[in-house]
Amino acid sequence: MSKNKLVLGVDVGGTNTVFGLVDQIGKVFLIDSIPTQAENSAEHLFSRLFEKFKELSKDIKEEFELVGIGIGAPNANYYKGTVENPPNLNWGYVDIISLIKNYLAVPVALTNDANAAALGEMYYGAAKGIKDFIVITLGTGLGSGIVVNGNLVYGHDGFAGEIGHTIYDSNGRQCGCGRKGCLETYASAPGIKRTVMELIANTNLKSKLRSVSYESLDAKLITELALQGDKIALEAFDFTARVLGIKLADAVAHTSPEAIILFGGLANAGDLLLVPTKKYLEENVFHVFRNKVKILKSELNEGKSAVLGAAALIWHELNKMVVNK
């Protein structure tokens, strides 16, 4: 009997690193996580990770063949296989692919989490059968993965797809990148919190949010209150969707996607965000693209999405190798 071919998907986060064994159709055979320990080296993380993986997989090791490893990590460069000075990890510049080869002699591919999410949606989620789409990840920041004709856009340096750092208002909110008015200062979990604070300052709308501090506020609470009809919470979603819709109209003018898929914390608000984003996109998009672009919610299982994305990355590479043979 031939062994089940599986890949290891790894998602490196600032706090935890999730990993799992996944087959080509997205069945997850094992999933677990370890603390990333951001203050320690990449070598330290992967040494602990492979130790734990070996232990967890020992009972099934006769039943599968590991055919590749896909990794989603911050500031990852697909072409070079490196992670380059990630802001939240004390790694500096690391050649991840060489590092991994010390542990396991299988193909390895590496990209950032938004690109991995895009491939996850293409293989296992909302973008199945779609060749031109954009995934927008709405979390601490706004990440994006742009797919053109079935392939991720990496650009000449491997860092393409930074829609979160296109400018909405050059006199607008201070961004962590040093500039002002980047889309992610509006459309992200902190972005909607900033909008709530602005609405508290600028309007007289009654709201339970007036009793909550910036620090104790989160996107989940804003969502809950919006669903209860809280006026500032509703207005905050409308404004977030407006900014997002306007900048997505620009994105559509670049690559003309069939769908834009919203992923991550803030996307869990569902129609509260999707419906007005679609409305503002249509109002602002060049007429050639009007009524053509779907706005969809991620269809990846939330707890497994990061591992599925990383697994899809390496399956995509393995499939290309077969085609090129």
Place this chain on the structure above:
Amino acid sequence: MSKNKLVLGVDVGGTNTVFGLVDQIGKVFLIDSIPTQAENSAEHLFSRLFEKFKELSKDIKEEFELVGIGIGAPNANYYKGTVENPPNLNWGYVDIISLIKNYLAVPVALTNDANAAALGEMYYGAAKGIKDFIVITLGTGLGSGIVVNGNLVYGHDGFAGEIGHTIYDSNGRQCGCGRKGCLETYASAPGIKRTVMELIANTNLKSKLRSVSYESLDAKLITELALQGDKIALEAFDFTARVLGIKLADAVAHTSPEAIILFGGLANAGDLLLVPTKKYLEENVFHVFRNKVKILKSELNEGKSAVLGAAALIWHELNKMVVNK
């Protein structure tokens, strides 16, 4: 002796249609043009074109084999091979590829002029050896052709690459597309004329341009006066470059090109436009992309650029067919 393999490149303009025989390395064997006669049908145009082509090529017809036809045309759809309701031609919706097959049984490919220009630069011009770049055509409007990993981005509907219709200022200048503040209302031949009028209105700068009407003004005159140190002309170039640089910074965040190539009438101003565009791009781009993107001038021979672009389009298709065999 084997015959020279040549393609026919055709560029359909609002006034004239240029065509020429081109080999794979960009040598032009014949070039001519006929009036487009925008009020007549597409069939009428191509019937006249092929008649003239037959006549012009009769002396050399034993020496070459026609292997394909590439066509640049307004509102052209690459996937469907159609031209769809072009604003300046009385064509309606035409299936160009089927139409051409009535005359000649060779492969035909069709796209808009900006996409053809991008392939022209890739095969014969400033983008030789570059796999990720954007061509910006600065003429009556602002067209763009986006190349990712050596292929044009067409998007799901064939109409990708409309950077001229991304929004610079949603309260800004009225655009022909019905919206306000599109990039092309600033960065194009009419765009810089509008900027001159705005500067005449808003400043007290001395300028020869104060004696010229909007209608008698053109980009060439503004260029000449700028080279002579005319303050409004210089300021107009600086403002045009600023708006272009800011929006190109957004474009870079999408596809991370190695180079952006400026093409067409306004690009003939050379460093007057290129140098400040580069400066404003660098000032406004996300730091990850800083000092990475070249701003280049088209290197296609101006009189032949449209034919070379259309020829490159079909050579690109023919080369893909060979690879896929």
